[in-house]
Amino acid sequence: MSNKRKIAVVITARPSYSRVKTVLAAIKKHPELDLQLIVAASALLDRYGSAVNYIEKDGFEIAAKVFNVLEGENLTAAAKTTGIGILELSTVFDNLRPDIVVTVADRFETMATAISASYMNIPLAHIQGGEVTGNIDEKVRHAITKLADYHFVASENAKQRVIKLGENPEMVFNTGCPSIDIAQSVSQKKALDFNPYQKYGGVGSQPDLSNGYLVVMQHPVTNEYQDSRSHIEATLRAVMQINQxxxxxxxxxxxxxxGTSTGIRSFREKYTMENVHFFKNMEGDDFLNLLHHSKGLIGNSSVGIRECAYLGVPVVNIGSRQNRRDRGVNVIDVSYEEQEIITAVTSVLQNQIRNTSEVYGGGNAGERIAELLKELPLQFHKTIMY
Structure with missing residues (x-):
């Protein structure tokens, strides 16, 4: 019988995988740890890029798959998706009997991982707690902090915030963000080393990338979800005007x-976007390589706040989704206003200055987290330090 410590990591979405890929690799490689990888929710769905395909391609064995996404993409569906996740993950944990469960970041459905593990007296480790943004993710993130036994945070401010929430400082570790590990590797590449059209398909025109290009990634904001279509339309109009x-x-x-998807599709039917190509998904390394050699990122993805800070990629961050997150000097914040977006992007295009920052770590988070998962005492009762 193996004496290895069993570590169950739950991946629920495309961004979650890229966030913890180096953690998974470090756990898999560690001689005293046994990785139990559970893939759930939108990470299994093709219309969101089927992250599970990349996970398997990268050589990770999947211990369980949990199909729990309820159709609708509204607040009721989000709540019910989380509820189904609790039901299904509880069965998976009962079968796998992990020593520690690891949950990632703050997407709404990650609450299911935290509740299932906590109610089953399984020690819970949380990656990327203690950050602040201002939408539903914030409630989820801080709630998971209170359920978690170990905290692997990505910045010093996040560490202090988790401690202020009453957590034992001895169980809060500033490991840096595991996604910076990939950014550190990508930063060594001198050029874009693949053809995105050939490798990933997608739809739309195929503009020449040899003289530079922009990247757009904009998500709906959960507490402003009724406005998601108007938000994306402002960005679409701005990008069409910029014409890069x-x-x-x-x-x-x-x-x-x-609303976001319908807005994009309707706009494409009405206007010919000769300089724009659309992708569903991309492997994490390729995506960061693409960003690294771009002229800048437009939208509201946390990749602009984290990895782009380390890489020094200029970012025009739209709206409230990343409110109050620690920033590097690479970020320009704007509202959902077409002209404001155009002005900021024009400034980025004219001033291609690369200012890098290690606010989210320097590139060794995966190995640090794996070592902590081996060393930490197994505990599921907490002393709250109020």
Whole structure:
């Protein structure tokens, strides 16, 4: 019988995988750890890029798959998706009997992982707690902090915030963000080393990328989901006015995603976007390589706040989705206003300055987290430090 410590990591969405890929690799490689990888929710769905295909291609064995996404992409569907997740994950944990469960970040359905593990007296580790944004993710993130036994945070401010929430400082570790590990590797590449059209397909025109290009990734904001269509339309109009080669990525599965998707499709039917190509998904390394050699990122993805800070990629961050998150000097914040977006992007195009920052770590988070998962005492009762 193996004496290895069993670590169950739950991946629920495309961004979650890229966030913890180096953690998974470090756990898999560690001689005293046994990785139990559970893939759930939108990470299994083709219309969101089927992250599970990349997970398997990268050589990770999947211990269980949990299909729990309820159709609708609204607030009721989000709540019910989480409820189904609790039911299904509880069965998976009962079968796998992990020593520690690891949950990632703050997407709404990750609450299911935290509740199932906590109610079953399984020690819970949380990656990327203690950050602030201002939407539903914030409630989820802080609630998981209170359920979690170990905290692997991505910045010093996040560490202090988790401690202020009453957590034992001895169980809060500033490991940096695991996604920076991939950014650190990508930063060594001198050029874009693949053809995105050939490798990933997508739809739309195929603009020449040799003289530079922009990247767009804009998600709905859960507490502003009714406005998701008008938000994306402002960005579409701005990008059309800017008229630079642009690679545009599909949104996450969040409340309001229907509005974002419908807005994009309707706009494409009405206007010919000669300089824009649309992708569903891309492997994490390729996506960061694409960003690294772009002229800048437009939208509201956390990749602009995290990995782009380390890489020094200029970012025009639209709206409230990343409110109050620690930033590097690479970010320009704007509202959902067409002219404001155009002005900011024009400034980025004219001033291609690369200012890098290690606010989210320097590139060794995966190995640090794996070592902590081996060393930490197994506990599921907490002493709250109020």
């Amino acid at each position: 080669p642009t690679l545009w990525f599909w949104p996450n599965v969040d409340a309001g995603a229907d």
